[in-house]
Amino acid sequence: MNQQTANEQVTAAFPRPPSAGPVVILGAGLVGLPTGLVFALAGYQVRLVETDPPRCDSVPSRLTDLLDFLVTHGLVEHATAHMAMPRIAVSDTLEDVLSPAGVTPAALIEAVFEDLELKRSVLAAAERSLSPEVVMCSVTSGLSITALSGGLQHPERFCGAHFWNPPHLIPLVEVIYGARTADRTVAALCTMLEYVGKRPVVVRRDVPGFIGNRLLHALQKEAMAVVASGVASAADVDLVVTQGFGRRLGVVGPLAVCDLAGLDLVLDVDAYLLRDLDRSADPSPLLTSLVEQGKLGVKTLEGFYQWTQEEVAGTIARRDAALIRALRADRAEQAQPAESSH
Ligand SMILES: NC(=O)c1ccc[n+]([C@@H]2O[C@H](COP(=O)([O-])OP(=O)(O)OC[C@H]3O[C@@H](n4cnc5c(N)ncnc54)[C@H](O)[C@@H]3O)[C@@H](O)[C@H]2O)c1
Structure with missing residues (x-):
């Protein structure tokens, strides 16, 4: 089987430890903190910038919990965890992180709230302290990469880096071109992500939802339509x-499933099925109605299901256990000669 994927990687130069400068991460939240840990485990110094004082104070305990989790589940050696912890520091200002003047970060990753104006201003302010060769990226779930780069002097060094949650357990990172992103930026970030154990996939055009969320939301939309009807x-x-x-x-x-089934069969089914699927351009009325009733899912313990706190914790634990099994399987597979990329 042809093993070439659409994700043709170019091996590029990128700063690697121990000589690399720190990876700077703006925002130590759900995504920023574990992303920092991924880089620290691979040997990078990591500097988190977090403006919320309680979030800032909780960084050491959240890191300890995450590392304990990874060690307990056999994903990280105790000695590796022990070495990673001191590589991570947190501060409430970027100036602190970049002092003494002259520190050149290996990369800057923006992971603040999903708010276009906030991200644009944070990125523009950060850029003023960085030399033009430093790769900058945003972990945005869906904001336009081109729009995010609007205030940058050097938009060619900026791209999207959409980690999937939880970033310490899911290998995929969608690396997204903005309209003015340079090839060398995407190549350097992809090579760096591979170095820290991630699986980058290049999104060649800045489309809403990139790839993963387009597929996921199409599935969720039809799932809601089936329930509503x-x-x-x-x-x-x-x-x-x-x-x-x-x-x-x-x-x-x-798409490999299509090939396995036979494209003629897929075409036959699509010819009668697609016209029956939900083709509305608007969000599902069922979804809209649940949100209007204040039923937001686990946040309010009611959504498509009724939840207890125990059920929420149990579901997340089952999800993480499955992700851990998958990571272990990946590692076992990587230890064998590769057979297929599909
Ligand atoms: N939560 C997910 O499942 C998920 C998955 C992939 C990507 N993302 C994206 O990751 C980004 C962060 O989301 P999250 O879920 O980690 O949010 P979060 O609220 O957990 O974390 C954001 C953090 O940024 C901090 N912050 C805000 N302004 C700041 C500033 N000016 N400087 C430094 N820190 C600042 C906040 O205090 C907060 O701790 C968003 O763009 C989101 O779309 C989220």
């Missing part, structure tokens, strides 16, 4: 995925 309950829709084709999807992607 009374065809099945939310629980049964979820079972169809978790006990059915979801099991394959972790191993064989949707």
